[in-house]
Amino acid sequence: MNDGASAFATALALIVSGDPEFLGIVGLSLGVTLTAVLISCVVGMPLGALLAVARFPGRGALVVAFNALMGLPPVVVGLLVYLALSRSGPLGALGLLYTPAAMVIAQTILVTPIVAALTRQAVADLNAEYDEYLRALGADRVETIGTLLWDARFSLATAALAGFGRASAEVGAVMIVGGNIAHVTRVMTTTIALETSRGELALALGLGIVLLAISLGVNAAVMGVRTQAERVGHA
Amino acid sequence: MEERPDDRPDLPPHLRPEAREDGRGLWPVRIEDATLSAGGRRLLDGLSFALPAGGVTALMGPNGAGKSLALRMLAGLIRPDSGAVRWGAGETPIKGAVALVFQRPVLLRRSTAGNIDHALAIAGVPRRERAARRAGLLALAGLERLADRPARALSGGEAQRLALARALAARPRLLLLDEPTASLDPAAVAAIEDLARRIVAGGATVLLVTHDAGQARRLADRALFMHAGRIVEDAPAARLLAAPRSPQAQAYLAGRLLV
Numbered sequence A: 001m002n003d004g005a006s007a008f009a010t011a012l013a014l015i016v017s018g019d020p021e022f023l024g025i026v027g028l029s030l031g032v033t034l035t036a037v038l039i040s041c042v043v044g045m046p047l048g049a050l051l052a053v054a055r056f057p058g059r060g061a062l063v064v065a066f067n068a069l070m071g072l073p074p075v076v077v078g079l080l081v082y083l084a085l086s087r088s089g090p091l092g093a094l095g096l097l098y099t100p101a102a103m104v105i106a107q108t109i110l111v112t113p114i115v116a117a118l119t120r121q122a123v124a125d126l127n128a129e130y131d132e133y134l135r136a137l138g139a140d141r142v143e144t145i146g147t148l149l150w151d152a153r154f155s156l157a158t159a160a161l162a163g164f165g166r167a168s169a170e171v172g173a174v175m176i177v178g179g180n181i182a183h184v185t186r187v188m189t190t191t192i193a194l195e196t197s198r199g200e201l202a203l204a205l206g207l208g209i210v211l212l213a214i215s216l217g218v219n220a221a222v223m224g225v226r227t228q229a230e231r232v233g234h235a
Numbered sequence B: 001m002e003e004r005p006d007d008r009p010d011l012p013p014h015l016r017p018e019a020r021e022d023g024r025g026l027w028p029v030r031i032e033d034a035t036l037s038a039g040g041r042r043l044l045d046g047l048s049f050a051l052p053a054g055g056v057t058a059l060m061g062p063n064g065a066g067k068s069l070a071l072r073m074l075a076g077l078i079r080p081d082s083g084a085v086r087w088g089a090g091e092t093p094i095k096g097a098v099a100l101v102f103q104r105p106v107l108l109r110r111s112t113a114g115n116i117d118h119a120l121a122i123a124g125v126p127r128r129e130r131a132a133r134r135a136g137l138l139a140l141a142g143l144e145r146l147a148d149r150p151a152r153a154l155s156g157g158e159a160q161r162l163a164l165a166r167a168l169a170a171r172p173r174l175l176l177l178d179e180p181t182a183s184l185d186p187a188a189v190a191a192i193e194d195l196a197r198r199i200v201a202g203g204a205t206v207l208l209v210t211h212d213a214g215q216a217r218r219l220a221d222r223a224l225f226m227h228a229g230r231i232v233e234d235a236p237a238a239r240l241l242a243a244p245r246s247p248q249a250q251a252y253l254a255g256r257l258l259v
C-alpha cells in the first residue's frame, strides 16, 4: 500500500476508470474555483478599470491595498471567513459553513484582488495611450472604461487565468471553511493533503496528476493568449 | 507601395460637416492671449489667433514652438494658465464639432473597421446607420481591402489615412491635423493631401501643422508662423512662404537654425 509504484498504478487506474467519487472531487473543485473566478472577474475587472481611470481622494491608498491583498495568506482568509460564517458569527444564520458556497466565498476573496490589481495595471497602461484620443472624441466615463476593458481583453484573459491558477492550487482557505466532507466539500487540494497524511497515496497521487495537468493547461492557455495577441497585432 | 486613392469619389453628403444647432455657434474658434508653463518653462507666451469658418490654415514653426500644444488647446484637451480658448460663444467645444488627428495616430487594438465603428458609436451614430457610414469612410480613405486588418499592423500611410477617416466619424466642422505626413513616403504624402483636399471641399475647416513648405503652399490659403509660444507672422500662405517678413520665419524657411 505504501509502495510508490503501485500507488502510481492505482492512481492512473482511478483517472482512466472514471471512478465516480474521484470525478466528483475533480468536478466540485472545478465548480467552486470557476464560480469564484467568475465572480472575481465580474467584480474585479470593472473595479480595477475604475481604479485605473478615476481620480478621487484615497485612490492611491486603494491601489496599494489591492496590491497588498494579492499576497493575502489563504489560511488567514479562511480564518476570517470561518469567523464570519460560524454559528455565532455575523453571517452565521445563513448556515453556509462547510458548504461549497463557503469555499466559493473564500476563494472569491482571494482571487478578486488579483484580478482587480492586474486589470488596473493593464488598463492604466492603455489609458496612458488612449486618454487624449478618447477625450478628444468626447467619450464619457462609461464609454472610456468600456473601450479600455475591451482593448485590454488579452491582458484581462491572462488576469483571469492567473486568478484561476491561484484558486485551484489553494488549500488553506477551503480546508478551514469547507472541511473536506466526503461528497459535500471534498476538493482536490484538501483531499490530497488529508489522504497523504493518512498514507492513502493512490487517491492523492491521482488528484495530484489532475491538478498538475490543470496547472500546465493554465500556463499553456496564458501562452496561447499571448501568442494570439501578438498574431493579431494587438500586443 | 501605398495605394493612392485618387480615383475615389467626392465626399458624400453624409460625411460632410454637420451643422449642429446649439444656439451658440462654433466660429470663430480662437485662442486669446494664452500662456502655459510647465516645469518652470514658459511653453506658450501670449498666444493669440482666430480661425473663421472655411479654408485651410497652415501652422508652421520650429520644433518646440508650441504647435501641438495649440492644437490640443483647440481640441479642448488642455486649458491655458491664463488667457482663454473660445469656440464661438462657448467655453468648451461642442461634442464632435472639432476633431484632432495626432502626429502619431492612436489606433485602438481593433480592426480598421473596428476603429471606425468605435468612433461612430462614441459620436452617437445610430447602430443602423453605422454600416453605411463606415463603408463611406473606408472608401474615402481607400481602406476597403484592409477593413478587417488589425489597425496596429497597418503601414504608416495606411494608419494615418485611417486616423483621418476616423476623425470624420462625428462629421466635425474643424479638423486639426498635427503633422499628418511626417515620416511618410511621397506616395503616402500625396494620398493624405488628396484626402485632405476632399475633406476641405466637403466644407470642413482645417488647421494643419506642417514642416513642409511645399505642402503648406499646395493646401493652405493662410499661414501662421509660431515661435517660442506665440504667433510671429500671420499672412496669406503664398505670401508668407515666398517672402516671410518676420526674422524667425525667414530663418526657418531658409533652413537656418532658430534660437
Ligand SMILES: Nc1ncnc2c1ncn2[C@@H]1O[C@H](COP(=O)(O)OP(=O)(O)O)[C@@H](O)[C@H]1O
Residues within 6 Å of the ligand: B038, B039, B043, B061, B062, B063, B064, B065, B066, B067, B068, B069, B070
Ligand atoms: N506636458 C508637458 N510638460 C512639459 N513640457 C511640455 C509638455 N508638453 C509639451 N511640452 C514642451 O512644450 C514645448 C512645445 O511643445 P509642442 O507643442 O509639442 O511643440 P511643437 O511645436 O514641436 O509641436 C516643447 O518644448 C515641449 O517639450
Ligand SMILES: [Mg+2]
Residues within 6 Å of the ligand: B067, B068, B069, B103, B178
Ligand atoms: Mg508637435
